[in-house]
């Protein structure tokens with residue numbers, strides 16, 4: 001087993017009780033007439049309604065506390081899971097939290113970010129600007145806080161955040177070894193990259209037990225690959241592990257569910273939300289998990305993942321957003 005010391009040496013703030021459940025999808029097994037279907041429930045965590053970002057926040061808050069920060073800054077849209085979970089975790093850690101929302105300050109957006117203020121964060125709406133301008137506004141806010149004598153820490157370093165999912169790959173591997181037939185395939189959302197790159201790196205450290213399937217929910221393949229490459233190389237540099245390049249990884253990109261892009265539902269993503277709700281009683285939402293679930297169902301129902309090879313989808317959370325998505329549904333009122 002590879003030695004995780006260089007990762008475990010990083011300061012970490014404890015937020016996630018591990019392992020999160022590895023749940024059998026027996027309803028889909030029955031429906032599809034196959035066995036070996038699982039979901040890793042990273043949505044079932046104890047803080048802030050859970051989700052993948054909590055694994056990253058363990059490292060980000062660890063770094064913030066080590067640097068003796070007294071306030072963390074985070075940026076995202078009004079329904080951002082990262083913002084919500086940062087607000088919750090920062091409160092627990094005794095840190096103030098300033099959220100920079102790249103959204104208009106409309107009543108609807110204030111409602112969408114209500115939980116952030118409930119968790120004690122200050123929310124600042126800077127209008128519907130792009131990622132770059134949002135980053136610049138966040139840096140400017142941090143500089144202003146420094147001038148006022150505060151010690152800010154900006155949450156979001158992709159490489160540091162990815163370490164949470166290097167550990168998650170080890171966690172899933174250990175759970176998988178306890179099953180009658182170990183997992184062969186893991187399906188994950190393809191998005192900004194830290195979650196996926198961390199998991200793929202952990203998979204490489206383990207000697208590639210998993211075929212990793214990324215269902216893109218945000219970028220075209222070239223952009224997703226470039227992001228993953230940067231983070232993957234960054235993890236190698238930071239941890240000192242040389243596992244070979246990303247091109248050696250058993251990695252499959254699935255672009256068919258991207259549709260109109262990030263946050264834009266497709267008929268298949270809505271069908272997947274309905275199918276998971278009615279078959280397993282599990283909630284998934286339009287932005288991240290529904291398209292991933294649609295990709296998973298497509299793979300396991302149509303031969304992309306052979307019937308005798310156990311497969312697992314990682315539920316990365318985000319369920320809170322579902323409550324703001326009611327109007328996007330075509331088939332459920």
Ligand SMILES: Cc1ncc(COP(=O)(O)O)c(C=O)c1O
Nearest residue numbers: 081191192193194195316317318
């Ligand atoms: C629920 C959920 N799933 C998946 C992702 C994608 O993770 P990453 O940004 O690490 O690619 C996010 C990102 O915000 C998310 O909130």
